[in-house]
Amino acid sequence: MREKLLQIKDETLANLEKTTTLRDLDELRVAIFGKKGELTQILRGMGALSAEERPKMGEIANSIRQELETALEARKTTLAGAEMAAAMESEFIDVTLPGTRPILGTKHPMTMIIEELCNIFTGMGYEIATGPDIETDYHNFQALNIPAHHPARDEQDTFYVEGGHVLRTQTSPVQIRKMEEGQLPIAIVAPGKVFRSDDIDATHSPVFHQMEGLVVDRGIHMGHLKGALTVFAQTLFGEDVKTRFRPHHFAFTEPSAEMDISCFGCGGDAAKMPTCRLCKGEGWIELLGCGMVHPNVLKNCGINPDEYSGFAFGMGLERIAMQRYNIDDMRLLFDNDIRFLKQF
Numbered sequence: 001m002r003e004k005l006l007q008i009k010d011e012t013l014a015n016l017e018k019t020t021t022l023r024d025l026d027e028l029r030v031a032i033f034g035k036k037g038e039l040t041q042i043l044r045g046m047g048a049l050s051a052e053e054r055p056k057m058g059e060i061a062n063s064i065r066q067e068l069e070t071a072l073e074a075r076k077t078t079l080a081g082a083e084m085a086a087a088m089e090s091e092f093i094d095v096t097l098p099g100t101r102p103i104l105g106t107k108h109p110m111t112m113i114i115e116e117l118c119n120i121f122t123g124m125g126y127e128i129a130t131g132p133d134i135e136t137d138y139h140n141f142q143a144l145n146i147p148a149h150h151p152a153r154d155e156q157d158t159f160y161v162e163g164g165h166v167l168r169t170q171t172s173p174v175q176i177r178k179m180e181e182g183q184l185p186i187a188i189v190a191p192g193k194v195f196r197s198d199d200i201d202a203t204h205s206p207v208f209h210q211m212e213g214l215v216v217d218r219g220i221h222m223g224h225l226k227g228a229l230t231v232f233a234q235t236l237f238g239e240d241v242k243t244r245f246r247p248h249h250f251a252f253t254e255p256s257a258e259m260d261i262s263c264f265g266c267g268g269d270a271a272k273m274p275t276c277r278l279c280k281g282e283g284w285i286e287l288l289g290c291g292m293v294h295p296n297v298l299k300n301c302g303i304n305p306d307e308y309s310g311f312a313f314g315m316g317l318e319r320i321a322m323q324r325y326n327i328d329d330m331r332l333l334f335d336n337d338i339r340f341l342k343q344f
């Protein structure tokens with residue numbers, strides 16, 4: 001038994017040297033001191049010894065156990081230190097290194113154009129108004145003097161959704177919502193998305209943006225409309241820009257007009273005009289629809305047309321952004337290609 005004990009001691013001390021991790025060390029400890037460990041088993045066998053031998057063997061066994069325990073403990077300290085040092089090395093963080101900068105986006109050209117137009121109008125005393133993208137048929141059509149079977153509906157290929165609602169085909173319903181609030185006078189612009197069942201090409205998209213304008217007060221007349229929209233066009237495109245108003249038809253205005261601006265590409269110059277890419281030889285560029293708010297529309301919103309009058313206008317924003325930023329394909333505005341958007 002004595003030899004066996006000495007053998008265990010020598011082997012254990014040798015194995016101890018070979019351990020490289022705390023885990024190795026623990027396995028070794030279990031193999032010796034665990035319930036089924038080598039030393040434990042020997043100590044258990046002591047009962048079989050003679051009364052004479054037992055104390056001697058007990059003494060040897062105890063001293064070996066103590067010696068091994070001390071050696072294990074020492075090894076543990078060494079390995080723990082080494083593991084800590086390795087962790088410190090591998091998990092080292094240099095707090096003085098510069099951080100990774102978050103990628104800063106830029107404003108989308110549509111956002112920029114909306115902000116620019118809003119600034120022009122708020123500068124003239126208008127407020128910004130909004131309305132829902134999903135509208136009632138009433139707000140999008142009926143209240144705007146477009147009843148159920150009116151041909152004006154055909155011009156706007158509409159997405160109808162459940163419950164008789166529509167994805168608004170124009171921002172004009174915001175006019176109705178504003179007038180329904182019952183606070184007069186009104187001077188608002190309302191930018192936002194509109195939806196039409198159009199196929200996508202370089203100048204069309206089923207989702208696009210419009211900006212609506214509405215002014216209602218006592219004594220508002222066509223002169224106010226022409227003045228406000230001319231100042232707007234000159235602020236946006238330059239003081240030299242001229243405006244012209246062509247008679248047109250919209251169900252919700254009477255009289256109605258389309259406003260053109262003199263082409264800022266060729267300036268209406270007879271020599272440059274024929275080859276001008278912007279106005280295609282016209283000298284004029286169509287910018288928006290407008291008119292005096294139809295008495296029926298005022299009445300629909302509880303406003304007395306004998307006491308109040310107003311003007312309204314609406315314009316598509318993609319075309320303005322495309323002209324402003326020299327973009328030749330509307331799809332670029334919706335592709336979300338970062339390489340394109342980064343340029344703005």
Ligand code: DAH
Pocket residue numbers: 169170171172212213250252253288289290291312313314315
């Ligand atoms: N809603 C019209 C459209 O989508 C644009 C428009 C024309 C709005 C005349 C107006 C207006 O407010 O007075 O084509």
